[in-house]
Amino acid sequence: MSQLLLDIPLQLETERLILRAPRQSGDSSIVNEAIKDSFIELKAWLPFAQKTPTVDETEVNLRIAYINFLKRESLRYLIFRKGTNDFIGIISFEGINWDIPKCHIGYWINTKFSGNGYMLEAVKNLTELGLNQIKFKRIEIKCESTNIKSRSIPEKLGYELEGTLKKDDLSADGNRLTDTCLYAIV
Template identity: 75%
Template sequence: MNPLLLDVPLKLETERLILRAPLQTGDGNIVNQAIRDSLDELKMWLPFAQELPTIEETEINLRNAYVNFLKRESFRFLIFRKDTDDFIGITSLQGIDWDIPKCEIGYWINTKFSGNGYMMEAVKELTKLGLNQIKFRRIEIRCESTNIKSRSIAEKLGFVFEGTLRNDDLSADGSRLTDTCLYSIVN
C-alpha cells in the first residue's frame, strides 16, 4: 500500500495527555518557549538546541514537520497535558523506511515537566500507533549511551536493548565521538 493512503490520526489521547500534529498557527511560540525553558538540558543531547532558534525558525520547522506528516515521511506530535493544556514536549515517528516497514521514535520534554512519566506515556501511545495502526514491523529508539533518562524510557516500555554502537555519532555540540544505544521493539 502506498503510505499516502494510510489514515494516520492527527490527534492521540492517553489518560493524561493529548498528542497532536503541529498544525496550528502559533505553535512555534509555545514550542520555542519550551526550548528556551529547557535549553541547558536539551543542549546536551540535541544538535538543534545548540543555539536558541527564533520563534519564526521554530514555526517554520513545525510547518515543515506537518508537511512531512502529510507526505508520510515522519509523524511529529506535540504533547499537551489534558488538564491544563500545557505544552510538554515533542515525540515523533521518524527515519521511516516503508520497504521494511520500520521507523525510529524521537522525543524531548520541557525540563519543568520531566520526572512525571509524561514522556513514557506519550512514547507508549506512539509505539501503539506505530505497531498496531501503521503496522511498522520494527520501531527503534536510539540515544547516546550516557543519556540515562532516554534509555530508561526504552527499557521501561519493553524495548529490547540490541547493543551499543561504539563511536557511532558526534555529540550534540559536534566536539567528540559518542556511543549510541540501540533499542527496538518488533511486530
C-alpha cells in the same frame, strides 16, 4: 497501498495527555518558549538545541514537520497535558522506511515537566500506534549511551537493547564521538 493513503490520526489521547500533529501555524510560540525553558538540558543531547532558535525559525521547523506529516515522511506530535493544555514536549516517528516498514522514535521534554512519567506515557502510546495501527514491523529508539533518562524509557517499555554502537555519532555540540544505544521492538 501508498503510505499517503494510510489513515494516521492527527490527534491521540492517553490517560493524561493529548498528542497532536503540528498545525499549519500557531504552535511556534509555545514550542519556542519550551526550548528556551529547557535549553540547558536539551543542549547536552540534541544538535538542534546548540543555539536558541527564533520564533520564526521554530515556525519554519513546525511547518516543515506538518508538511512531512502529510507526506508521511515523518510523523511528529506535540504533547499537551489534558485539562491544562500545558505544552509537555515533542515525540515523532522519524527515519520511516515504508518498504520494511520501520522507523525510530525521537522525543524531547520541556524540563519543567520531566520526572512525571509523561514521556514514558507518550512513547508507550506512539509505540502502540506504530505497531497496531500503522503496522510498523520494527520501531527503534536510539540515544547516547550516557543519557540515562532517555535510556530508561525504552527499557521500561520492553524494548530490547540490541547493542551499543561504539563511536557511532557526534555529541550534540559536535566536539566528540559518542556511543549510541540501539533499542528496538518488533
